[in-house]
Amino acid sequence: MNSSSGTIDVAVVGAPPPRRGGGAPPGALGEVMIEILQQRDFPIGKLYPLASARSVGKTVMFRKRPVAVEDLDSFDFSKVKLALFSAGGSISAEHAPRAAAAGCVVVDNTSHFRREADIPLIVPEVNAHALGEYRKRGIIANPNCSTIQMVVALKPLHDAARIQRINVATYQAVSGSGKKGVEELAGQTAALLNGKPSPGKVYPKQIAFNAIPHIDTFQDNGYTREEMKMVWETQKIFGDESIQVNPTCVRIPVFYGHSEAVHIETERKLTVKEAQRLLRAAPGVKLLDKHADGGYATAVTESAGEDPVFVGRVREDISHERGLNLWIVADNIRKGAALNSVQIGELLLKELA
Numbered sequence: 363m364n365s366s367s368g369t370i371d372v373a374v375v376g377a378p379p380p381r382r383g384g385g386a387p388p389g390a391l392g393e394v395m396i397e398i399l400q401q402r403d404f405p406i407g408k409l410y411p412l413a414s415a416r417s418v419g420k421t422v423m424f425r426k427r428p429v430a431v432e433d434l435d436s437f438d439f440s441k442v443k444l445a446l447f448s449a450g451g452s453i454s455a456e457h458a459p460r461a462a463a464a465g466c467v468v469v470d471n472t473s474h475f476r477r478e479a480d481i482p483l484i485v486p487e488v489n490a491h492a493l494g495e496y497r498k499r500g501i502i503a504n505p506n507c508s509t510i511q512m513v514v515a516l517k518p519l520h521d522a523a524r525i526q527r528i529n530v531a532t533y534q535a536v537s538g539s540g541k542k543g544v545e546e547l548a549g550q551t552a553a554l555l556n557g558k559p560s561p562g563k564v565y566p567k568q569i570a571f572n573a574i575p576h577i578d579t580f581q582d583n584g585y586t587r588e589e590m591k592m593v594w595e596t597q598k599i600f601g602d603e604s605i606q607v608n609p610t611c612v613r614i615p616v617f618y619g620h621s622e623a624v625h626i627e628t629e630r631k632l633t634v635k636e637a638q639r640l641l642r643a644a645p646g647v648k649l650l651d652k653h654a655d656g657g658y659a660t661a662v663t664e665s666a667g668e669d670p671v672f673v674g675r676v677r678e679d680i681s682h683e684r685g686l687n688l689w690i691v692a693d694n695i696r697k698g699a700a701l702n703s704v705q706i707g708e709l710l711l712k713e714l715a
Contacts, residue, residue: 369407370714371442372399372707373466375434375457376449377411377422390541391448391471394700396424402704405711412437413449439464443714446703447471462500467710469502469703476503476595483598485510486705487646488517492601493709502706507698508532508588508611508620509595514671514697515647515690516626518640520600523628523684527606530592533614533621534577535661538694539564547615570615577611586611619661620698622690631684634676641673646697650674659691666693669701 377392392411399406411422412434421428434453439445439461447454451474458468458475475481482495483503496502505513516525536543542564550570553560560570567574578587585593589609597603632640641649648670650659659665659672671692679685692698 368715369405370444370711371408371410372404372406373410373412373437373439373442373445373461374399375412375445375447375453377413377431391695391699393422394695395446395448395703396422398696398700398704400425402708404704404707410437410442439466442466444469444707444710446707448699448703458501459499465500467496467500467502467714469504469706471504471699471703473506473591475501476505476591477598478503483595484706484709485513485599485702486709487644488513489599489601490709493706504699504703504706505595505599506588506591507538507692507694508534508622509592509599510698510702511620511671511690511692511694512592512622512624513596513599514692515641515644515673515688516624518644518647519626519628519632519637519686522636522640523630523632525600525605525626525628527608527627528596529608529625530610531623532577532592532609532611533573533616533623533661534611535616535618535620535694536569536613537618538577538613538620538698543569544617547617551615565613569613572615574613575610577613585609616661618667618693618695619665619691620694621661624688624690625679626686626688627679627682628684628686632686634678634686637676637686637688641676646671648672649676651676658689661691661693665691667696668693669696671697 374395409424411431413431415433417431418433420431445461445466445468448471451472454470454472454474458470461468476483480498481501481503482492483505536547546564547569550560588611592609593607596607641647651674658674664672673690675689677687
């Protein structure tokens with residue numbers, strides 16, 4: 363902490379170096395983290411972008427000035443109070459404990475620590491009360507993008523009527539696979555429109571003009587790991603292992619923004635009007651729910667590049683007396699990852715001051 367100026371020094375692990383021709387990979391998580399830190403006027407004294415040795419000496423732009431990327435392997439984390447990790451699970455496994463041991467608070471964006479009982483899994487609008495648990499190990503886990511947007515929207519409904527069961531089908535953007543997913547969709551689409559074959563490398567089937575019901579690895583129960591993350595993480599964030607979650611996760615040919623069709627069953631019946639009232643007042647939620655053409659959010663037209671979790675198509679489930687249906691859309695790189703991490707950092711500011 364730089365007490366004289368009221369700022370803290372921050373490290374961003376996984377900050378992207380510029381590509382040839384300039385600019386970071388579009389939508390790269392580290393890039394968006396730095397962008398959001400600037401947009402929200404996070405009180406940074408000095409920013410330390412960290413990456414592998416091959417990126418040392420390259421620069422990222424921060425407050426309109428180039429900042430040199432430093433070597434993660436040799437970085438002294440005692441120089442910073444907060445580190446935002448977004449470089450992959452194996453990197454976090456190696457370096458996050460080292461950073462925490464140096465007195466730095468880590469917000470980790472990978473799945474590596476999420477299921478560990480002594481590491482809090484935080485969505486600020488939902489379970490900020492659990493943040494203090496980070497003191498046990500100095501690490502806070504950022505949930506999966508599809509889980510984050512769902513629990514932000516469901517929190518006010520759960521508080522009002524206690525959700526017992528969630529059925530969810532996700533329609534997830536290729537940016538969830540990183541730069542390589544974005545490039546495969548772009549390249550494959552262009553090739554196919556020009557009558558050329560384009561075999562996929564990132565996805566097991568063609569992603570352009572298609573929907574693939576397979577994200578991450580298959581588990582013994584037939585669900586994928588992405589689907590099981592939604593089960594484990596929802597229960598942990600809500601602090602209720604009795605909530606039943608039945609997910610199907612699908613990759614679709616959209617660059618940015620995840621969409622979800624969510625069906626909930628509650629202990630107490632919620633009417634549409636009551637649910638709309640609760641959602642309208644909920645932090646981080648924007649209700650867009652008109653029974654008219656275009657009276658709902660989509661990934662491309664509303665959520666991409668925006669911070670809120672958009673909710674619409676709110677209606678009572680005609681097959682269940684205490685059921686409610688919702689359509690939930692959010693930018694998976696912003697609220698689904700970078701913004702949520704920065705918001706966690708903002709909750710820590712008083713403690714780190």
